[in-house]
Amino acid sequence: MKRGGKLLVLFVVAMLVSSVAAFAAPKTWVVGFSQIGSESEWRTANTISVQNAFNDDPTFILIYSDAQQKQENQIKALRSFIARRVDAILFTALVETGYGPVLQEAKRARIPVVMIDRDVAEADRSLRLTIMGSDFVKEGEKAATWLAEYLKKKGLDDGRKTINIVELQGTTGSAPAIERKTGFANVMKNHPNWKITRSQTGNFTSSEGKQVMEAFLKADRKIDVLYAHNDQMALGAIQAIKEAGLKPGKDIIIVGVDAVKGAFEAMVAGEMNCSVECSPLLGPQAVQAMHDLRDGKRLPAKIYTIEGIFDETNAAQALPTRQY
Numbered sequence: 001m002k003r004g005g006k007l008l009v010l011f012v013v014a015m016l017v018s019s020v021a022a023f024a025a026p027k028t029w030v031v032g033f034s035q036i037g038s039e040s041e042w043r044t045a046n047t048i049s050v051q052n053a054f055n056d057d058p059t060f061i062l063i064y065s066d067a068q069q070k071q072e073n074q075i076k077a078l079r080s081f082i083a084r085r086v087d088a089i090l091f092t093a094l095v096e097t098g099y100g101p102v103l104q105e106a107k108r109a110r111i112p113v114v115m116i117d118r119d120v121a122e123a124d125r126s127l128r129l130t131i132m133g134s135d136f137v138k139e140g141e142k143a144a145t146w147l148a149e150y151l152k153k154k155g156l157d158d159g160r161k162t163i164n165i166v167e168l169q170g171t172t173g174s175a176p177a178i179e180r181k182t183g184f185a186n187v188m189k190n191h192p193n194w195k196i197t198r199s200q201t202g203n204f205t206s207s208e209g210k211q212v213m214e215a216f217l218k219a220d221r222k223i224d225v226l227y228a229h230n231d232q233m234a235l236g237a238i239q240a241i242k243e244a245g246l247k248p249g250k251d252i253i254i255v256g257v258d259a260v261k262g263a264f265e266a267m268v269a270g271e272m273n274c275s276v277e278c279s280p281l282l283g284p285q286a287v288q289a290m291h292d293l294r295d296g297k298r299l300p301a302k303i304y305t306i307e308g309i310f311d312e313t314n315a316a317q318a319l320p321t322r323q324y
């Protein structure tokens with residue numbers, strides 16, 4: 001074969017090899033992740049889980065943006081992802097409302113939005129593809145159901161005497177604050193003698209949980225139960241209870257949500273009674289969802305995490321295996 005002919009054959013073979021390789025290897029996807037901040041141990045574990053899972057997969061590039069608890073920062077981040085024409089957006093909504101216009105912009109730009117952990121309000125859910133994370137209503141129900149069983153087991157609730165409950169709410173307007181409250185209230189309907197005497201936000205942080213609990217205790221020491229929408233606030237409140245000369249976990253029954261290590265340590269020390277698990281380890285699920293999207297698969301409307309509940313009966317045994 002003449003030299004020109006050989007070169008042509010080589011060129012065709014090279015083209016074939018590169019197109020087969022391009023077909024086999026998935027296109028690298030750029031994913032923009034808008035996180036809300038770092039208000040709790042839970043949140044830190046969640047950010048690390050997502051970052052590690054994407055770093056471990058060379059077919060993705062993750063652009064991380066921390067909103068520092070400000071909705072306007074999140075909206076700016078989402079707009080910058082759209083301007084960069086990322087392939088997909090991973091989004092934790094600080095609060096449920098106020099994202100409609102920016103989600104419309106993402107939709108117009110044909111950029112799929114996958115919610116992780118916290119969803120947007122019902123009215124905007126058609127603008128995002130799916131939500132992965134916990135069932136917050138169920139968590140509130142589990143917390144109240146645990147309380148009912150515990151009070152019964154300890155002979156503390158005769159169905160007539162008032163059970164005074166104070167509530168530390170999460171960030172006002174956020175999905176977990178709204179839904180954990182709803183879930184708890186659903187079960188409370190079966191216990192007419194339970195009364196929420198005070199309820200205020202502690203913004204999911206330990207410092208505000210402590211401050212608000214101090215104020216609750218100053219106003220009225222007749223408190224049987226503290227229901228905290230997360231462990232971080234419960235841990236802050238435990239400090240306030242101790243400083244007020246009371247025994248947390250004994251004088252006041254404490255129920256939290258998340259099952260972070262700090263809560264386990266408090267349960268083992270007898271200073272906290274129960275924590276409903278809410279797993280922050282959503283990174284692998286997020287990567288899987290992005291793979292499915294890239295492969296053209298349909299994502300389910302909701303991707304829930306399976307979670308347990310911990311108290312004095314199982315906390316010590318579980319503590320050594322906790323990852324967050």
Ligand code: AHR
Nearest residue numbers: 040042043176204230258
């Ligand atoms: O959205 C999940 C909640 O946010 C976690 O319960 C809490 O700890 C976090 O700050």
